[in-house]
Amino acid sequence: MRTQGDLELVHLTKRYGDTVAVDDISHIFAPASYVCLLGPSGCGKSSTLRMIAGHETVSSGGIVLHGMEISDLPPAQRGTAMMFQNYALFPHLNVRDNVAFSLRMKGVDKATRHKKAMALLDLVDMAHLADRLPAQLSGGQQQRVALARALITEPRVLLLDEPLSALDPFLRIRMRAELKRLQRELGITFIHVTHGQDEALALADECVVMNRAVIEQAGPPREVWGAPRTEFVARFMGGHNVLDWHGARVAIRSDEVRIVASGGVAATARAVEYQGDRVALTAKIEGGEEITALVSDAAFFAQPINPGEALRLGWDEGRLHRLEA
Amino acid sequence: MAVSRNLQGWLLAAPLTAVLAGFLVLPILTIFIVSFWQATEFSIIPAFSLENYQFLLTSPVTYQVFFKTFVYAALVWGLTLAIGFTVAYYLAFHIRSEATRMVLFLLCTIPFLTSNIIRMISWIPFLGRNGLANQALMSLGIVDAPVEWLLYSDFSVVLAFVHLNTLFMITPIFNTMMRIDRSLVEAARDNGASGWQILTHVIIPLSKPGIMIGTIFVLALVMGDFITVRFMSGSQSANVGRLISNDIALLQYPSASATSIVLLAVVLLIIGALMRFVNIRKEL
Numbered sequence A: 001m002r003t004q005g006d007l008e009l010v011h012l013t014k015r016y017g018d019t020v021a022v023d024d025i026s027h028i029f030a031p032a033s034y035v036c037l038l039g040p041s042g043c044g045k046s047s048t049l050r051m052i053a054g055h056e057t058v059s060s061g062g063i064v065l066h067g068m069e070i071s072d073l074p075p076a077q078r079g080t081a082m083m084f085q086n087y088a089l090f091p092h093l094n095v096r097d098n099v100a101f102s103l104r105m106k107g108v109d110k111a112t113r114h115k116k117a118m119a120l121l122d123l124v125d126m127a128h129l130a131d132r133l134p135a136q137l138s139g140g141q142q143q144r145v146a147l148a149r150a151l152i153t154e155p156r157v158l159l160l161d162e163p164l165s166a167l168d169p170f171l172r173i174r175m176r177a178e179l180k181r182l183q184r185e186l187g188i189t190f191i192h193v194t195h196g197q198d199e200a201l202a203l204a205d206e207c208v209v210m211n212r213a214v215i216e217q218a219g220p221p222r223e224v225w226g227a228p229r230t231e232f233v234a235r236f237m238g239g240h241n242v243l244d245w246h247g248a249r250v251a252i253r254s255d256e257v258r259i260v261a262s263g264g265v266a267a268t269a270r271a272v273e274y275q276g277d278r279v280a281l282t283a284k285i286e287g288g289e290e291i292t293a294l295v296s297d298a299a300f301f302a303q304p305i306n307p308g309e310a311l312r313l314g315w316d317e318g319r320l321h322r323l324e325a
Numbered sequence B: 001m002a003v004s005r006n007l008q009g010w011l012l013a014a015p016l017t018a019v020l021a022g023f024l025v026l027p028i029l030t031i032f033i034v035s036f037w038q039a040t041e042f043s044i045i046p047a048f049s050l051e052n053y054q055f056l057l058t059s060p061v062t063y064q065v066f067f068k069t070f071v072y073a074a075l076v077w078g079l080t081l082a083i084g085f086t087v088a089y090y091l092a093f094h095i096r097s098e099a100t101r102m103v104l105f106l107l108c109t110i111p112f113l114t115s116n117i118i119r120m121i122s123w124i125p126f127l128g129r130n131g132l133a134n135q136a137l138m139s140l141g142i143v144d145a146p147v148e149w150l151l152y153s154d155f156s157v158v159l160a161f162v163h164l165n166t167l168f169m170i171t172p173i174f175n176t177m178m179r180i181d182r183s184l185v186e187a188a189r190d191n192g193a194s195g196w197q198i199l200t201h202v203i204i205p206l207s208k209p210g211i212m213i214g215t216i217f218v219l220a221l222v223m224g225d226f227i228t229v230r231f232m233s234g235s236q237s238a239n240v241g242r243l244i245s246n247d248i249a250l251l252q253y254p255s256a257s258a259t260s261i262v263l264l265a266v267v268l269l270i271i272g273a274l275m276r277f278v279n280i281r282k283e284l
Helices: A045-053 A095-099 A101-106 A110-123 A139-151 A169-186 A197-203 A221-226 A231-237 A297-302 B002-034 B051-058 B060-094 B098-113 B116-121 B123-127 B132-139 B154-178 B182-190 B195-224 B227-232 B240-249 B253-277
Strands: A007-016 A019-029 A034-038 A060-065 A080-083 A157-161 A189-194 A206-211 A214-219 A240-245 A248-253 A258-260 A265-274 A278-285 A290-296 A310-314
Touching: A007 A045, A019 A045, A019 A060, A019 A206, A019 A214, A034 A045, A034 A197, A045 A080, A045 A157, A045 A189, A080 A139, A080 B182, A095 A101, A095 A110, A095 A139, A101 A110, A101 B195, A110 A139, A139 A169, A169 A189, A169 A197, A189 A197, A197 A221, A197 A231, A206 A221, A206 A231, A214 A221, A214 A231, A221 A231, A231 A240, A231 A248, A240 A290, A258 A290, A278 A297, A278 A310, A290 A297, B002 B253, B051 B253, B060 B098, B060 B154, B060 B195, B060 B240, B098 B154, B116 B123, B116 B154, B116 B227, B123 B132, B123 B154, B154 B195, B154 B227, B182 B195, B195 B240, B195 B253, B227 B240, B240 B253
Parallel strands: A034 A189, A034 A206, A080 A157, A157 A189
Antiparallel strands: A007 A019, A007 A060, A206 A214, A240 A248, A258 A310, A265 A278, A265 A310, A278 A290
């Protein structure tokens, strides 16, 4: 569905010599949505983001934002702003001047630009550290400053290149909640590149899964996770077993696999992983495929199974999900 | 245990201390002491006297020569900075391939494979009255008579200095520039900076430590030089180095020492002032 504020990729392609990094992708990003571009390293997600930002030239195809073709415009005139993976704060400028940088480039006078910078720093809760240099800040604080610096240009689309990858796990979860809050408050589109599916599931209104330079599947996270279209998506999003079943490739959610007394398929336990609330039991079924069952810890320890032991695994036939080749 | 650790530390530091004491501190101390001695045409009198300094600081020649030295230093600094920065910028930001960059950088060092005296002398047949430069200018019809100021002039002195010393500017600036995170340039562009603004607001401020180190090299080399000025000016121009070397040739060691001490003090003052502007410690 097209609306006024769409960001649209039209047959977008990026070639580096003979290698194709992004292969003829077309996609429409709805306005004011949080989109996660997801995929393994080298899948083309970063190249796509950098083309939208204008830091990479487009080999062929186009990028349309707000009804305007932007792929030939310089980065600052596109209505996009980018937050870099390592934040790329200017080490010689203090926090306030970093945030005010774009205004300074435009020739805005000092008082005005400092006032605006302080307003943005307030938004990300960093106003009290405005006089510090980037080297005197923690990773999370640097990220807030980078965010303020990107937002001061009043972009329609904020592009985030693996923004959470440099943070420790606790901070990562806190910052992602904050990113989501900011996106909702500002009502602009965030395009967030990540290789972590948990991050994408937690944040996104729309997940775009890329693999080998093309979009493998796009949709709301529940749809992508619950109904993976291909084997790659099923494996990459996790929580699924992929197996051959009566001549077709099918996926079954790990938490839908049960240990049964009779029926089902015979299997040999391979590994048992205790995960707190659940136990992940990996077993090899006849025919050679490995299947993981997620069983509640109570159920598992009522009848514990050790690696090497034989067992039977069963599932509801109706929960098998057919994959495209 | 603590004592022996302490002793170990002193022992480890001792060799370098001995070398520096013997080859740096002691000679300077000697020069300092000798600068207070007196000398006549045929003898040196080890007595404390301020005569040398008095003569030095009241003679108009001293001020002229120091002024000339500053002029050379300033001109050479400006030119080597302009050339050095441009070359370093080109190498660091315009050359994409690491291999090409290294090859081009090594090319810059090729002049240093010959001694600096030979490099200097090789300018003479090029710049002389019937040299290559004048022949080319005349055959192109740009001038009718040979240009006289090409050789044995301030022009040739500065030219030789720049030729000899530009690499000392290129290397530290190049080194600092290579450490600038490339994403900073992209971030600046993302924030709407033009190419010129990226240069003035990002690259130059971040290259300052390299510029400062290059500046110290070039200033120290030019202010302490005497041979380049002598060869390239055909002994028609003088800087402080030549003043000292002339005194030495006349065996006026006390007077040479006094001039050396003043020159040393001036150079240290300049470097001290420069260090106040830029913190180069993080670069070393």
